[in-house]
Amino acid sequence: MEIRDLSSYQGILVFGKMLPGGPAEGFLELLGEASRLKAQMTAPVRITAACLGSSMEAYLAPLFHHGADHVCYIDDSRLATYQPHRYTEGLFAIIQQVKPDIVLACASYEGGEVASAVAARLKTGLAAHSVSLKFVDGEFIQVVPAFAGKIYGDILCPDTRPRMSTIKEGMFQKLPKDITHTGTMERIKLPPCGFDExxxxxxxEDEVQGTEKSLTEADFVIGGGLGIGGSDKWRFLEQLAEVTGAALGCTRPALDQHWVHNEKSMIGxxxxxxxxxxxxxVGISGAAHHVCGVNDxxxxxxxxxxxxxxxxxxxDFGICEDWEKIIPLLIDKISMRKEG
Amino acid sequence: MNIPRIAVCVKPVPDPAYYDKITVDRTTKRLQRGQAPTIMNELDRYALEKALQLKETLQAEITVFSMAPSNSRLVLLEALALGSDKVVLLNDIDFAGADTLATAYTLARGITHTGTFDIVLMGSESSDGGTEQVAAQLGEMLGIPRFTHVTSVSLDSQSGRFDITAKHDTGVNRYRVQGPVLCGVTREIATPRLPHLRNIRHCIEKPLITLDSKAIEADPQRIGDKGSPTKAGAIYNRESTRQGIMLQGTPDGITDRILTEMRRLGVLCQA
Incomplete structure (x- = not known):
């Protein structure tokens, strides 16, 4: 492995998604986690938010309000729409400019893809879907799941920088908004993108955002599995979600049966x-990747x-019974209670 | 365009049906695989299916690449039985302990050593590690355009261009790409077939070539544990902290119990 001067890499860089009206929720969550890591580090640490997009300068302020000390961004019409090769060039350029010690990227389709390619180019380590980040005796430890979350393992990246991690949305918490927290802005240029020709x-095609309650935000979540037995029966779960205000999700088999059409409803x-x-x-057998998705x-x-x-x-509570004896009755009781 | 040449990367993995039985031994701290048999990574099977469909319409030639221990031969024979033309097994004790970066490097060396390809197909993720990293990293190392979470691919044999649909965070993009190109695929790409009896008989006559690190002229500093910037520390079980209380009784009693719990947690009055 190439030996590098590790001390020249400093601070934490967070890479997230800029949506049309501002940063995605997952972006702010990672800034929150970066702030918690910063508090554990002895030397002064700067948190940089890395942004790629077009005409987004007016929407960067929330990044400061949620923990960023510095925003390094590329605002370019060629980044108006996500394209993997261009975003890879963009993030690579920002990392070369900032030279961070630690990089946290959202483990979304885009964030995971770009972080992987950039890590390959930098020949450095990338921990996938980290669930916990910490310093133990000065060592940076990234905890990642394996075997669909049945096993957890510590990942270290001792010899290369930056030390990179992807993190799923909903894993960490954003800081409360602090409008007095400000920082510096730095705009850099998008380098030539090799594959453009x-x-x-x-x-x-942008998906129309559903009006249904978001799974990540709901206080009450219902999950349905193969045991429901048919798309006609799935409506009982929809009805229960409706009367309780719950968010409804599913397992991979229920999705494969086309009882549910939105892949983003899959819990796990x-x-x-x-x-x-x-x-x-309801009617879920308990595959490892599913139960690990509801651990919290x-x-x-x-x-x-x-x-x-x-x-x-x-x-916590198991009910060994046909769901059809329980769920419709539950719906009736809740509906009656509301009417009465 | 000449006969399209397709590379498919396949990872043998422990059968996910056994993941519940996989644990970390409390004394040795080592992984107990719980007798899980080794099977072809599910999404790689989808990638192979897509390759087989391209072969059927375009007389393409399919070479399967796998970095794996030699006890994974059954998975590779299955790839031949499904209709691949050739398998290249990248096997060397020095490949052991590879993280995604070293794996991508090794696959890139194996592919480059073997020939030129118009398209490289693989699953977007593996079921065991599930990092979703290798496809993007392999594309980067091969120096070709790459797309992950690809839901459809077609090839226009006249122009040699690929039409590719790939997911992004808020929807899907459609691209037209001049090959060579790499695609990490999702389940939407195709529906995998079962091996045909005739192909099962013929599979042992097809070439299954084993290449080691010297054969692919790999840099010893970039393979296996040595070439892996990430190092694995402790591993542990995710312990269930649930109470595991079974509720007995009539549906009436059980539903009342659920309502009590909903009330206690304050999730009943939202609607």
Whole structure:
């Protein structure tokens, strides 16, 4: 491995997504985690937010209000739409400019892809989907899941810089907004993008954002699995979600059955990680990647008619019963209560 | 355009059905795989299926690459039985302990050594590590355009251009790309087939070549543990802290119990 002067890499750089009206929630969460890491570090540390996009200068202020000391950004019409090769050039240029010790990137489609490519170019380490970041005896430790979250492992990056991590949205908490916190801005140029003459962008389709309650924000989340048994029966869960104001998610098998069409409804380490006060699983057997996606729920209740279902060992309350005897009755009781 | 040449990267992984049984031994701190058999990584199977479909319409030639221990031969034979033309197994004791960077480097060396390809296909992620890193890193090392979370690929054999649909954070983009190109694919790409009996018989006649680090002229500093900037520290089980109380009784009693819990947590009055 190439030996580098590690001490020339300083500070924490956070790379997140700029949406049309401002930074994505996950971006602010990572700034919050960067601030907590900063508090653990002895030397003075600067937190840089790295932004790529077009016409976004007016929307950068929230980055300062949530912990950034510095914003290094590229505002270029060629970055108006995400394209992997251009965003890779952009983040690479920012990292070369800032030379951070630590890089935190959102583990979204875009963030994960760009961070991977940049880490390859920098020949440095990238921990995937970190769930915890800490310093132990001066050593930076990134805790990552393996085997769909059944096992956790510490990842170290002793010999190269920057030390990079991707983190899923919802994993960490943003700081309360502090409008007195300000910082410096630095705009740099987008370098030439090598593959521009080989890649033609034909179309951009943005998904219409659903009006349903967001899984990551809801206090009450219901998850349905293969045990529901049919798309006609799925509506019971929709009805329960409606009368309780819960967010409704699903497992991979339910998605594969097309009972649910939005892939972003899948709860688990390979989908959405949820942290509600209450998680109610219905007809879910309890595959590792699913149960690890609800680890941080305050209380979990599982309904499954198979007494040997794994889900019961991951539930605070288990109900071994046909869900059809429970859910419709529950809906009735809640509806009656509201009417009465 | 000549016959398209397709490379497919395949990772043998422990069967995800056994993940519940995988634990860390409390005394040795080592991983206990719980007798999990080794199978082809699910998304790589989807990538291979896409390659087979391109082969059917365009007479393409498929070479499968895998960096794996030699006990993964069954997975590679299966790739041949499904219809691949050739398998290149990258196998060397010095490849052991590779993180994503060293893995991408080794695959890049193996592919470059073997020939030129119009497209490289692989799953966007593996079920065991699940880092979603290798596709982007391999593309970077091969120095070709690369896309991950690709949901469709087609090739216009006249122009040699690929039409690619790939997910991004707020939707999908469609691109037209002059190859060579690398695609990390998702489940939407194709529906995997089962091996055909005739192909199973023929698979042992097809070439399964093993190459070591010398054969692919790999830099010894960039492979295996030595070439991995990340180092694994302690591993541990994620312990369940749930109470595991089974609620008994009539549906009426059980639903009342659920309502009590909802009330206690303050999630009942939201609607």
């Amino acid at each position: 080989r890649i033609e962008l034909l179309s951009v 380490t390979s989908g959405v990680i949820v942290k509600p006060k209450l998680y109610l699983s 729920a305050e209380v979990t209740i599982a309904i499954n008619n198979d007494p040997n279902a794994t889900i019961f060992s991951h539930a």
